[in-house]
Amino acid sequence: MKATMKRLFGVSIIFATLWVGLGVPVFAADDPLPSWNEGPAKQTIMQFVKETTYQDSPKFVPPEARIATFDQDGTLWVEHPMYTQVLYCLDRVPAVVKAKPELKNVGPFKTVLSGNREAMAKFTMKDLEKILVATLTGMPVDEFQVEVKKWLAEAKDPRWNRPYTELTYLPMQEVLKYLRANGYKTYIVTGGGQDFVRVYSERVYGIPPEHVVGTAGGTKYGYAKHGRPFLTKEPKLLLNDDNAGKPEGIHLMIGRRPYAAFGNSIGDRQMLEYTKAGHGARLSMLVLHDDAKREYAYGPAQGLPDTKVGTFTQALYDEAKKQGWTVISMRKDWKRIFAFE
């Protein structure tokens, strides 16, 4: 019996490989979204893939046009209580102050060094900007990548006591793989720093650096001694990849309108509108964090607690319903949230 199963399994792998190679949609008897409960959200995703990839479908999308974009924070991984990149920046403050001692008694840097979390929670946007500029710019690109890699290997989320890169949502990882298996190119389109996310996107999401669109600053080309050229991260904002900046960033970096877009907050509204406004089948989806027990609960849509990190307003919820976007309930739609569960 076991030998038979193994043989069958081997054959199904060969078939799946052939199918992918031939550009034929993959709809094995195997469920491509096993961490999703049966329901309208799962059905919508499967229906969209079917409609856009079956050769005879009136809504067939040619492979080269299959673009799907994903917000990161709160859509692909945990963003509460604070964005991972901001935690990185706060952790970098001691090293920055060591290199520039004149910052030791300056506003937000002093607060971070004091470790007073209550005071940090009251930071204005201007305070935060000072910290971001000091910790994300001024160094060579290569050096920044090394620092981020090192931090990601060591830092842990206190609630789960795991590296931040393990706090990705398994159901969304399945969507990424399912779309790619059906010829979609998957892009991250994040308000977070493009250079930051590119350090781990391939390893964590299977998304190569060139498919990461994010908030981006300029770089400056220069020469080290012996003439070796290198790029330095400049404190000059080129793309604020949030809100209207998302469709603008998609045009700049991809140059095509996505067929599918996933987000979770008001910062994703314009990307979802822009996606849905295209011709043919378009998929716009929003993750609603309504699961305080397994993850977090915040909105304030649907009476959930209000938040400044990943705000999902009732107006956004109403627009989703009106425009035919699908709201994904973490609590109801996701069987499992993390791979380590």
Add this chain to the structure above:
Amino acid sequence: MKATMKRLFGVSIIFATLWVGLGVPVFAADDPLPSWNEGPAKQTIMQFVKETTYQDSPKFVPPEARIATFDQDGTLWVEHPMYTQVLYCLDRVPAVVKAKPELKNVGPFKTVLSGNREAMAKFTMKDLEKILVATLTGMPVDEFQVEVKKWLAEAKDPRWNRPYTELTYLPMQEVLKYLRANGYKTYIVTGGGQDFVRVYSERVYGIPPEHVVGTAGGTKYGYAKHGRPFLTKEPKLLLNDDNAGKPEGIHLMIGRRPYAAFGNSIGDRQMLEYTKAGHGARLSMLVLHDDAKREYAYGPAQGLPDTKVGTFTQALYDEAKKQGWTVISMRKDWKRIFAFE
């Protein structure tokens, strides 16, 4: 005899397909670069591909890191006597003046309307900028794409009496295909307008819009009546993709250092330096226009006539020799220049 050849040919196609599918380098008995004369330039390209794609090679490059970047004007297609995009802008002036009659008597617009080519040749950068801003910005992205497509279908180069999109270099088209067949992602990295080149890059070079990096302006997200969102091209420069802007643009849009880079002028110097400064096997090549009979001859390197369009100085030539870049001589290295020959 003929039947035998056909059978053999059929088999070789099947094998080639299998090889590509399996990620095995393609080195058929068939020459992948038939428009190249045997010589150091052709040999350098073939050697580079062999070294970086054979699994057992000490300089093997994993498929995901195989990035090759190509300047466009003068490297992939004809740039003399004037860049194609500038001709587009000049041709658009009457329509722009019709929509904005107040421009009729303003400096460079008046000159263009007069048709005085000698006066146009004397345009300062500021004159040219006024025309570029007026003809490349201010309209919805979709409208711009329609205009460019229409122009490309109608406009003809006077020397060859053919559409500009036919004036691509066959030997370089072969390099693009050869690199892609060996797992390289081919990108255009052009000083020309990103939005302009993206209109035809897929059709002309097999390069999708998302693999075109170019000089880019901002766009502005807004809503048409009935609420349909759209993007408008803004007169705000985000990336001047020339000189140091090329490695900066590569970092912004791709996020990886190329393994191979092709250019033809001083505007490509930094891209070639940046490419060559990476570890392992790196290929930097420069096309020298030294064939007045079949195309154009300009430098002023090697005593060729001086030019403002696609300048190739003797200093660049000397740097190429010193840094181990390969100079491609159109006259000596290319058996054919155009597909229509």
